[in-house]
Amino acid sequence: MMTDQDILEKASALIARCKAKGVMIATAESCTGGLITGSLTGVDGSSSVVDCGFVTYSNEAKRDLLGVGEDLLAEFGAVSEPVARAMSEGALKRAPNATIAVSVTGIAGPGGGTDTKPVGLVHFGCSAKDHATITTHEVFPGDRHAVRKATVLRAFSLIDEMLG
């Protein structure tokens, strides 16, 4: 995926835009497992924009690395708006330099889907200093690879929205 031309181009554009605005990014990734940060750091010179990323695949990692409440995980499940929100807010708080943080938590498949939470459902959060957190969700079509790739691209566009 990291050699996909559309990912590289969009990552480059986002890095340039963040650099121009003096923004530093943190990520909190579940279903993408590190691909958002992995894509951004494919861009030469990204070190002035990318601070850090938290790949929180297990629920315990969401709790310990990002401070996501056990109560949220128990009541809403890991793939939910409240958990996406807590992930981006936790990443922003715990990252040493970041001024913006994006989070993703979803069901990449092929297993794990339910009637109310189908394969392809991904919740997103985006937090920034002195801004209210944005959340959104999507249901992406396709296989595990397609869902993860679409999630990376949507995370990019969500950061772009937050940049205004």
Added chain:
Amino acid sequence: MMTDQDILEKASALIARCKAKGVMIATAESCTGGLITGSLTGVDGSSSVVDCGFVTYSNEAKRDLLGVGEDLLAEFGAVSEPVARAMSEGALKRAPNATIAVSVTGIAGPGGGTDTKPVGLVHFGCSAKDHATITTHEVFPGDRHAVRKATVLRAFSLIDEMLG
């Protein structure tokens, strides 16, 4: 990169081997920026093996997220054996479930190289419960993409060595 057949095959084999041994993985990534965990989680069913990852691109992230000492960063630099060791040991300590942790810190290029630390130099660490930490380093040829891909594959083989 995530669609490269060799990466997918090696990630699948490693996940299967870890699953059979009851091992859970944490990562601490600098130059790969999340691609090691991103590759591992491309495998369906990887959630029983992948606990979490720390993408520590900035020095401050290495310090705050992994507990890498300021003294090590100042004396040896971020791309060094002592920092790779501190990164894998810090990841193992801070990951809630992991029993093995791998770290990478290197110079992916095209900039950042020096006479003593050329582009392509990557230091690796691997720590496991009740084992001494393993460290090694490589100088990989090629461009930024090639160096990052070779680093992912060497991290896989280092975990494999630690599994015995």
